[in-house]
Amino acid sequence: MGYLSVVVVVFALISGTLSGCASFSAVQSEPSYAIADTRDTRLGRGITAETHKHDAPSGFRLLGNGLDAFATRLLLMEAAEVSLDVQYYLYHDDTTARLFTHYLLRAADRGVRVRLLLDDFGHGGQEAMLSALAEHPNIAVRLFNPFSNRVLPYLDFVTRFSVAHRRMHNKSFIADNQAAIIGGRNIGDTYFSADIYTNFSDLDVLGIGGFASEVSEAFDLYWNHRLAVPIRYLAPEADADGLTAVRTQLDAARTGERSRNYLARLQSLGLLEELLEGQLEFSWAESVLIYDQPDKIINAVADNSGHLEPALKALLAARHSEALIISPYFIPGNTGVITFSDWVNAGARVVVLTNSLAANDVPMVHAGYAAYRKPLIRAGVQLWELRPQPDPSIRRAGGRKRPSDLAGSSRASLHAKTMVFDRSVLFVGSMNLDPRSINLNTEIGVLIFHEGLATHASDVFMAELPRHAWRLDIETSHRWWGQADALVWLDESTWPATPVSKDSEPEASAWSRFQMWLFGLLPIEGLL
Structure with a gap:
């Protein structure tokens, strides 16, 4: 989502206009809905039998490892007999995305209905491939909030800025209306531990039972919304030869060296064996699925009806003994600082993890956050920033990166969006704690009420934090002109803690520091 912020700000500064209207609102799409009764499928029989063993309506399993997250999706695609509903913001053109598409096509070939809903900003110009897929009788493809200019789409940020810069940031994956995955991951190598340069630290949650049908209801709202336009209206219609060509390309990608290496890594997963043997353990709990209504994209920014944010407000307004916040793009605003300060003053431990400038993929977004660091620390918040953790094994002499196998990565970046309250409530979703997620884009998440799961997540988080992040503090000194506070x-x-840097973003390039300084001068926080 950070790249979108760059595009948005650039075009906002150029255009100076905040009005416009969509060009595809008159398109009439045939409605379709989740297949309700799937209890007689293989997934349905197994999950129904498991559900009857528990009092709580839904079972959850956290997917913190990128390999686990991809393997789970792959096996669910292979197990599906009736339907696959897929909704994503970004859909890359790389190794894991091609594998993902290949297995979607395999499912469609054996009769599974596939509905693929992508935001029009995030598919990387793959209209020809998507149009060819839609030629399959069992595959339907729609693009959400499509750009009206199909040749120069970014011109919409000038001609219809008010709608064009607001995007569908939801991520959901549903198999047979029985198992669903939501969270922070899009479809691409960086999300599934497959990129040789950068891998995101991310989190999804797999849910079965009542949770899956709730995610299906949310998917249907977006799929049947007037902003979800079938690909045939947006790209030249393909033919049978086009589908054959795509099938050939996907087969070649699956058998290529990069794919074979990646699939071999999946074979060693303990989770894969548990899934195949039906021994995967779930935490059964009450939960609340929260999501923005799709009308958020076209409603006024000040209109928060149908937003998920009010559902979170009650939780954020409550007093807590502990709050652990993980957000890759974190811009709390003055209101957020006051909220965290109130928690601390009431006796809570408040811990926040976000990206350091060196780990952040968009320095502009970091500029919006940087001004709140000292106020947060003064309020008593424990503020941590993820460090990039370069791997010297994939660098050439002189520091230049070189390709390695798929297991290697030179840089880590935080992408998980998670909160844990009082070791009893866990939030996992697509929403960053920043103005763009709260006010502009659409998001989805789930509140899980399970002490064991929340406590485990908290314990792992706190144990791993010192190894993967720097803690920020303020060092006060007295100069001839008065008191000076420096970030450290x-x-x-290590024990005692080792200072890494003082008033200078550690391991960040001069170019990143310059961008952060420059964008910090602009009044753009509401767009970040």
Whole structure:
């Protein structure tokens, strides 16, 4: 979502206009809905039998490892007999995305209905491939909030800025209306531990039972919304030869060296064996699925009816003994600082993890956050920033990166959006704690009420934090002109803690620091 912020700000500065209307609102799409009764499918029989063993309506399993997250999706695609509903913001053209598409096509070939809903900003110009897929009788493809100019789509940020810069950021995957995955991951190598340069630290949750049908209801709202336009209206219609060509390309990608190496890594997963043997353990709990209504994209920014944010407000307004916040793009605003300060003053431990400038993929977004660091620390918040953790094994002499196998990565970046309250409530979703997620884009998430799961997530988070992040503090000194407060980054994996940097973003390039300084001068926080 960070790249979108760059595009939005650039075009907002150029255009100076905030009005416009969509060009595809008159398109009439045939409605379709989740297949309700799938209890007689293989997934349905197994999950129904398991559900009857528990009092709580839904079972959950966290997917923190990128390999686990991809393997789970792959096996669900292979197990599906009736339907696959897929909704994503970004859909890359790389190794894991091609594998993902290949297995979608395999499912369609054996009679599974596939509905693929993508935001029009995030598919990387793959209209020809998507149009060819839609020629399959069992595959339907729609693009959400499509750009009206199909040749120069970014011109819409000038001609219809008010709608064009607001995107569908939801991520959901549903198999047979029985198992669903939501969370932070899009479809692409960086999300599934397959990129040789950068891998995102991310989190999804797999849910079965009542949770899956709730995610299906949310998917249907978006699929049948007037902003969800069938690909045939947006790209030249393909033919049978086009589908054959795509099938050939996907087969070649699956058997290529990169794909074979990646699939071999999946074979060693313990989770894969558990899934195949039906021994995967779930935490059964009450939950609340929260999501923005799709009308959020076209409603006024000030109109928060149908937003998920009010559903979170009650939780955020409550007093807590502990709050752990993970958000890759974190811009709390003055209101957020006051909220966290109130929690601390009431006796809570408040811990926040976000990206450091060196780990952040968009320095502009970091600029919006940087001004709140000192106020947060003064309020008593424990503020941590993920460090990039370069791997010297994939660098050439002189520091230049070189290709390696798929297991290697030179840079880590935070992408998980998670909150844990009082070791009893866990939030997992697509929403960052920033103005764009709260006010502009659409998001989805789930509140899971399970002490064991929340406690486990908290324990792992706190144990791993010093190894993967720097803690920020303020060092006060007295100069001839008065008191001076400097930010200090501390490595707490050592004892005593080792200072890493003082008033200078550690391991960040001069270019990143310059961008952060420059964008920090602009009044653009509401767009980030």
